Amino acid sequence: MLTVGARARAFDEVIDVSAPVRPATTCVRVLVLRSALLAAGRRGAGGVRGSASLTGAQNGTLIESLGLIFSTTTMNMSMDDSSHHGMTMNSDSHAHHSPTSTPGHDHGSGSMMMMTFYFGYKKVELLFPGLVINSVGGMVGACVVVFLCALAYEGLKISRECLLRKSQVNVRYNSMPVPGPNGTILMETHKTVGQQMFSVPHLIQTVLHIIQVVISYFLMLVFMTYNGYLCIAVALGAGAGYFLFSWKKAVVVDITEHCH
Amino acid sequence: MMPMYFFASDQVVLLFDFWNIHSVAGMVLTVVIVLLMTVLYEMLKVETVKLDKKILDLVAAPPNPQDETAETLPINPNSQKTSCKRWIWVHVLQSVLHIIQVVLSYFLMLCAMSYNVWVFLSIIAGAGIGYFVAYPLIKTC
Numbered sequence: 001m002l003t004v005g006a007r008a009r010a011f012d013e014v015i016d017v018s019a020p021v022r023p024a025t026t027c028v029r030v031l032v033l034r035s036a037l038l039a040a041g042r043r044g045a046g047g048v049r050g051s052a053s054l055t056g057a058q059n060g061t062l063i064e065s066l067g068l069i070f071s072t073t074t075m076n077m078s079m080d081d082s083s084h085h086g087m088t089m090n091s092d093s094h095a096h097h098s099p100t101s102t103p104g105h106d107h108g109s110g111s112m113m114m115m116t117f118y119f120g121y122k123k124v125e126l127l128f129p130g131l132v133i134n135s136v137g138g139m140v141g142a143c144v145v146v147f148l149c150a151l152a153y154e155g156l157k158i159s160r161e162c163l164l165r166k167s168q169v170n171v172r173y174n175s176m177p178v179p180g181p182n183g184t185i186l187m188e189t190h191k192t193v194g195q196q197m198f199s200v201p202h203l204i205q206t207v208l209h210i211i212q213v214v215i216s217y218f219l220m221l222v223f224m225t226y227n228g229y230l231c232i233a234v235a236l237g238a239g240a241g242y243f244l245f246s247w248k249k250a251v252v253v254d255i256t257e258h259c260h
Numbered sequence: 261m262m263p264m265y266f267f268a269s270d271q272v273v274l275l276f277d278f279w280n281i282h283s284v285a286g287m288v289l290t291v292v293i294v295l296l297m298t299v300l301y302e303m304l305k306v307e308t309v310k311l312d313k314k315i316l317d318l319v320a321a322p323p324n325p326q327d328e329t330a331e332t333l334p335i336n337p338n339s340q341k342t343s344c345k346r347w348i349w350v351h352v353l354q355s356v357l358h359i360i361q362v363v364l365s366y367f368l369m370l371c372a373m374s375y376n377v378w379v380f381l382s383i384i385a386g387a388g389i390g391y392f393v394a395y396p397l398i399k400t401c
Contacts, residue, residue, distance in 0.1 A: 115370075116277045223366045224373070231366070239359035246358075247351060249312075 119228040126230075127221055143233040146222055150237025151244070153215045158245040160208050167201030268377040275370055291382040294371055298386025299393065301364045304357060306394040311354050318347045 121139035125132050133139050173189055180186040196202065222230050272281045274290060281290055371379055 116273060116279075117275060118277075220366070220369065224370070226370075231363075234366070235359050235363045238362040239355050242358040243351065243355035246354070 115224075115226045117226050117228055117231070121229070124225065124227055124230075126225065127218065139229055143229055146219075146230055146233040147237035147240070149215060149222075150219055150234050151241035153212065153219060154238060154241025155245045156208065156212050156215065158248055160205060160212065161249060163201065163205065163208070167199075167205075263375065266375055266377050266380065272374055272376045272379060274374055274379065275367060287378055291378055294368075294379055294382040295386035295389070297364060297371075298368060298383050299390035301361065301368060302387060302390025303394040304361045304364065306397055308354065308357055308361065309398055311350060311357070315347060315350055315354070318350065 121133055121136055123132060123134060124139070124142075126142055133142050173191055175187050175189050177185050178188040219234055223234055270282065270284055270287050272287070272290065273279065274281070274294075279290075281287055368383055372383055
């Protein structure tokens with residue numbers, strides 16, 4: 001929990017924002033508090049729990065008592081599982097402060113806040129610093145790119161499988177006598193396939209494996225943004241990729257391997 | 261606010277806004293639901309394997325009469341035309357199951373990311389129970 005000093009420091013930072021703040025409006029109050037909490041949180045959990053060092057100006061003043069009231073309100077609001085409608089985040093827009101009703105979500109540092117699924121397209125940070133979605137067009141573009149990424153991931157999986165089959169070398173057939181029914185002796189044939197370690201197909205497989213692992217982690221991180229649109233894009237992309245590429249898996253099969 | 265290490269607690273918010281747990285009873289219910297989700301995930305994987313075999317049966321349809329090398333292909337009662345049509349539907353069903361499987365796997369990953377000890381244990385237990393129950397259902401020929 002935030003100590004008094006941290007709250008005072010956080011509120012101090014909020015006062016420096018040049019946006020015209022009208023404390024009477026609930027939306028704006030939440031806006032102010034959310035930035036205060038995030039600013040305090042961004043300094044790290046360790047600093048928050050440190051000793052409370054009040055500056056003289058804030059000791060027992062109206063500002064500090066207001067800060068206490070505001071931060072408890074924020075605590076209650078963040079503990080509630082209300083929807084994100086009131087929590088419009090706009091911590092660095094000084095020009096205008098219109099709290100719109102579209103739900104937004106700030107991702108300060110990963111898993112700082114309680115993360116639940118939401119639908120929004122404002123201030124969505126995606127994987128890299130500076131890659132922030134702020135509009136419908138941006139969100140549509142991001143969804144398309146994520147869809148294509150998931151599609152490419154499924155395709156890459158199947159292509160690797162095909163390449164592996166094509167590059168099978170050292171096929172050995174071992175025939176072993178096996179006692180069958182009625183005392184007869186049957187010949188059972190085992191097929192062993194192998195691959196050399198320092199061969200070009202294996203190196204290509206390794207490079208493709210690295211690419212596949214990286215793309216899979218990127219898709220996991222996209223899903224971890226908890227943005228509903230992006231998650232749906234990942235799921236549909238995986239399904240479309242499976243539909244488009246996985247028929248190849250069914251066709252390229254050995255006729256002697258029908259029993260796996 | 262959320263620690264990045266495992267902790268045992270009765271309070272958790274999982275995946276959605278309404279899934280907000282504050283009590284032991286809620287935590288027990290959460291554990292049961294997550295366990296069932298994991299069991300469902302394992303059974304979906306088994307279903308995919310079974311559908312794969314079914315597609316193989318459909319694709320390895322009646323061989324050419326001149327082909328003598330085919331040894332013991334499974335006897336396929338479907339004719340060529342209906343097997344093609346049926347193959348598409350089985351493939352669509354496989355794709356839908358794949359989407360559900362991907363979404364479930366991501367949901368389970370996010371549940372594990374809550375770093376709650378009970379939820380994590382329920383995921384592990386569900387995986388074990390699911391594997392135990394589902395995999396023998398793959399009938400080997």
